[in-house]
Amino acid sequence: MKQVILISNGQLATSVVLVLIAGLVSAALRLGVLRSLAWGTLRTFLQLGLIGYALVHIFAIDHPLLVAGVVALMVSAGAHAAVGRMRHVPFRPYLVAAVSLGASTYLVGIFVCALLIGGDHWYTGRVAIPIAGMILGNTLNGVSLSLDRFFADVRARAPEIEQRLSLGYERWEAVRPQLRAALRAGMTPTLNALMIVGVVSLPGMMTGQILAGVDPLTAARYQIVVMMMVAASVTLGSLTLVLLSYRRCFTSDQALRPELLTRYEGEG
Amino acid sequence: MAARALWRSLGVLSLFATQGLKVSLDPRRKLSFELTLEVGDVLHLLGPSGCGKTTLLRTLARLRAPDAGNLLLEDVSASDIPPPTWRRGIAYLPQRPVMLPGTVESNLAAGLTYRRAQGAFDLQLAKECLRGVGLDKDLLSRDAALLSGGEAARIALCRALMLNPKVLLCDELTAGLDEENSANTINLLAEHMANGAIIFVAHDPSGWRSHPELGAKLREQALEPIPLETP
Numbered sequence: 323m324k325q326v327i328l329i330s331n332g333q334l335a336t337s338v339v340l341v342l343i344a345g346l347v348s349a350a351l352r353l354g355v356l357r358s359l360a361w362g363t364l365r366t367f368l369q370l371g372l373i374g375y376a377l378v379h380i381f382a383i384d385h386p387l388l389v390a391g392v393v394a395l396m397v398s399a400g401a402h403a404a405v406g407r408m409r410h411v412p413f414r415p416y417l418v419a420a421v422s423l424g425a426s427t428y429l430v431g432i433f434v435c436a437l438l439i440g441g442d443h444w445y446t447g448r449v450a451i452p453i454a455g456m457i458l459g460n461t462l463n464g465v466s467l468s469l470d471r472f473f474a475d476v477r478a479r480a481p482e483i484e485q486r487l488s489l490g491y492e493r494w495e496a497v498r499p500q501l502r503a504a505l506r507a508g509m510t511p512t513l514n515a516l517m518i519v520g521v522v523s524l525p526g527m528m529t530g531q532i533l534a535g536v537d538p539l540t541a542a543r544y545q546i547v548v549m550m551m552v553a554a555s556v557t558l559g560s561l562t563l564v565l566l567s568y569r570r571c572f573t574s575d576q577a578l579r580p581e582l583l584t585r586y587e588g589e590g
Numbered sequence: 591m592a593a594r595a596l597w598r599s600l601g602v603l604s605l606f607a608t609q610g611l612k613v614s615l616d617p618r619r620k621l622s623f624e625l626t627l628e629v630g631d632v633l634h635l636l637g638p639s640g641c642g643k644t645t646l647l648r649t650l651a652r653l654r655a656p657d658a659g660n661l662l663l664e665d666v667s668a669s670d671i672p673p674p675t676w677r678r679g680i681a682y683l684p685q686r687p688v689m690l691p692g693t694v695e696s697n698l699a700a701g702l703t704y705r706r707a708q709g710a711f712d713l714q715l716a717k718e719c720l721r722g723v724g725l726d727k728d729l730l731s732r733d734a735a736l737l738s739g740g741e742a743a744r745i746a747l748c749r750a751l752m753l754n755p756k757v758l759l760c761d762e763l764t765a766g767l768d769e770e771n772s773a774n775t776i777n778l779l780a781e782h783m784a785n786g787a788i789i790f791v792a793h794d795p796s797g798w799r800s801h802p803e804l805g806a807k808l809r810e811q812a813l814e815p816i817p818l819e820t821p
Binding site: 576 | 673
């Protein structure tokens with residue numbers, strides 16, 4: 323392995339210059355994003371700095387239970403972030419989001435760590451935590467997109483769904499087209515990434531490994547595993563969340579909930 | 591009526607009935623009503639716009655929960671009948687007909703082609719239904735999204751009849767139709783529903799005069815029977 327290219331504190335501080343330029347342009351054009359940009363930059367420095375220090379200690383202790391606990395905390399934060407992005411969901415599905423993210427993260431994470439890249443020490447923090455982070459970061463995007471799309475579609479297509487119910491369809495049959503569209507929406511960013519990876523973009527992990535001195539072919543192998551892992555976890559997470567949530571569209575009498583019908587009910 | 595006598599001989603008291611039904615239109619307005627239908631009954635529901643006619647039909651189709659009370663189909667409580675089974679027996683035709691994505695044929699078959707559907711799609715019967723409401727069988731292959739309002743209303747009726755429902759709930763079914771098509775549609779309904787019952791909301795009930803009917807008006811907060819003129 324070649325020598326790692328280190329970033330000094332000075333170089334780190336200099337990276338802010340890029341954001342300053344972006345901030346000045348946005349201020350000049352009155353885009354209204356200056357505040358968010360500044361807050362986002364500050365949070366990035368704080369969050370990554372803190373997690374860096376925390377990981378040093380977690381890696382030093384390196385107890386499997388501690389690693390599992392850290393991953394659970396990450397899942398919980400991921401569920402919170404996923405739910406926060408949902409605009410059309412008439413309830414706050416923290417629990418089902420956490421279950422879906424947790425199931426996909428642990429299942430895919432253990433598979434990848436234990437069978438593919440972790441070797442004998444797959445449960446150590448140095449292997450498990452970065453993998454879980456990558457799975458979560460991508461999956462939470464997919465699950466929030468899919469559930470949001472599902473409820474937006476159910477609202478827009480309420481008369482059609484009611485028509486199916488009127489013809490005697492079961493709940494899941496009545497919303498099956500919406501379930502399909504939701505899963506497609508959740509998976510689209512991942513599918514796009516699978517199509518363009520290596521051609522248009524070099525993913526962050528692969529770039530990081532190459533900069534850290536790893537042979538590009540080895541980095542590419544790791545990246546392939548990561549892409550497969552992300553595709554699997556996004557599919558699994560979105561599917562679990564949508565299937566656990568779709569019944570919330572319906573009353574106990576298997577009718578669409580009144581709050582999803584406001585556009586056309588009450589015609590006299 | 592022969593069908594009614596046969597039905598009574600089987601010991602069924604009523605085809606469809608409500609028991610102490612109460613429905614909220616809004617926080618201040620509540621409807622309460624009792625109705626009993628027997629085979630062959632045609633109930634014409636009158637009342638000004640916004641008085642709750644659609645709400646009543648949706649409640650009877652179990653697309654909306656009542657505040658209190660019970661519904662009975664052939665003396666069996668709604669709570670003992672799964673909603674999908676109930677809705678196959680009580681067909682609801684909304685004021686604005688809804689076509690599902692696909693062709694007219696797939697729409698006509700929609701109630702018979704999903705996983706737990708009961709019965710098979712009879713293309714010949716579908717063609718007869720189309721002819722009965724004044725539509726050509728060539729329409730079968732057309733994209734249902736391209737139908738006019740009047741065509742969609744008649745396709746929706748045929749789709750409901752393919753399920754052979756016991757009770758048909760029609761909300762302004764003939765509103766967009768001319769006199770001839772309206773009469774054809776009503777005749778088809780009367781023929782297919784001879785062993786069932788119909789509740790219909792229509793501002794102009796003239797087309798229904800040739801069929802036995804009851805009249806009821808949603809007035810104030812209750813359903814009141816009213817005498818209807820006979821031809």
